[in-house]
Amino acid sequence: MTETLGSTGEFGLIAAVTKSLPQGEDVLVGPGDDAAVLAVPDGRMVITTDLLVEGRHFRQDWSSAYDVGRKAVAQNLADIVAMGARPTALVVGFGAPADLPTAWALELNQGLADEAELLGASIVGGDTVQSDKIVVSVTAFGSLDGRRPVLRSGARPGDEVAVVGRLGWAEAGFTVLNRGFRSPRSVVEAHRRPQPPYAEGPRAAIAGASSMCDVSDGLVADLGHIAVASEVVIDIRSAALAVAEPLQAVAAATGADALAFVLSGGDDHALVGTFEPADVPEGWTVIGSVAEGNEERPPGTVTVDGQPYTSTTGHAHFRN
Template sequence: MTGTQRTPTRAGEGQTLADVGEFGLIDLIRERLRDAPQVELGAGDDAAVVAASDGRMVVTTDMLVEGRHFRRDWSSAYDVGRKAAAQNLADVAAMGATPTAVVVCFGAPPDLPVAWAVEFADGLRDECQEVGAAVAGGDVVASGVVVAAVTAMGSLQGRAAVTRSGARPGDQVAVCGRLGWSAAGLTVLSRGFRSPRVLVEAHRRPQPPYAAGPEAACLGATALIDVSDGLLADLGHIAVASGVAIDLDSSRFDLPEPIQAVAAAVGAEPLSYVLTGGEDHALAGTFPADVSLPPHWNVVGRVLEGEPAVTVDGAAYEGPAGHDHFG
């Protein structure tokens, strides 16, 4: 993702969703979508038709709920749209696939400004553009808070999917992308501040390393996962699915100065943000020990024989391993 800043054109200025109605909103959004060759039939019919180049399609879905995943006083509609797309596109990449299209179900209160809904759609569209994917359609409905449920599709382009269950003892564990930035940004916002701005922006709009997913597949990754709930928690899924133990080397992690500053201000360990912070959507994978990885993949640990668990420097990590929606 390039992180290019775009200023969306405002539409429906001064109107609410109740003013324009369901079909008026759909028309406004459809006008802003772009055609893509992989979408044979897009928004406007009972269903979209999306090409599957090798007869298979990777499919994933995720939700954003106002008050749980974002706040309108913390994030712009455009940022929320980009985030909604990013968390799903990253899941496609984590299978070793290239995203092709998304559909979105959007729920909102009738008094929501039309401009907010349209800017959300712009953000969704522009994040998809980062990987050449298209918004192929969706649905809108009234709800008590803003809710977005996005389903993303992707193509394996003839490759085998990289799952969570293929890690083997002796593999190296590596990460591509940022860790802890979003969680530190949430800490800043939760305390009523807006600085360090780089962390706040990381929380508002993640920057997943989309291309690293297909790259990992081509490099021979044995397992791969999107870091959405925290590195320890998500590597735990690989450990359980593969029936292996994973040990991380704390000295291999970068601790950026902004994260160190926030940790010092709140009396936390900087490493805790890196190990347990979610929503950066980095990719974590396991690779055969003899694979030479590009420098943007940071080798942080190894896969061992043993009961499924994730340890740090050979010991169990003290404290929560990451986010739990019902915890």
């Protein structure tokens, strides 16, 4: 007989998922008490949270529980490093039907733990609840280690825009899966399990990034967040964007626009930032520039090759 969450029980599940979680040096009190206690060396903490909802962000026939765990942590840690911070800890909220096999929850937990371990971050607590659908909520914490946070509001006219990490792969994978296919495998895996360039966030902060954001909603959309917050105009040069062969193959097979994957596809969690020209770190690709706004292009505008981008500009919740 398959053991389910109903038979395992809340406290049995909590005991099972916490017994093997390692705790890092930033954790003073880990799982098992009313709350965790973290060390905050310079008195500041970076905090972010995200939700994954079954049927909205993942499907069990598309992604394994392990994949969902890796993705849930990755999207949060990408936000932490986009501030120039070092991830230290996470808490996890988990809702699921009582008839969900316990093995699914344990596999999810392994994915959470393995992604967190990439950066030495500790899972220090959380909550479980019965719900109609599977819901995974992760809140992540990070330390600035004495550095200033890199905000979206710091871009300045004359800065260059640079990116590091993959763009458009997850969107191409979603397109393939949505058509009922499972190849190219590389883009399907990118949809299931993103690979943010974690080390580049703090590295960009040290190099002098004036603003930074992880690409979760789409390159144009996320640069739009920077442009609005900084009250500047950003222009993207499409010729500078890499359109990988798997994206071209998906576009050719589905009638999609490969460049649109790169410009508007989210969920890869690449990092995009603005820098003085001399400060762009090695390994980052310059893809555009920052300018002052004017009547023709008011502050907050993002253009592609000097023209408005009229295709879908990225993901937004509650969009009709």
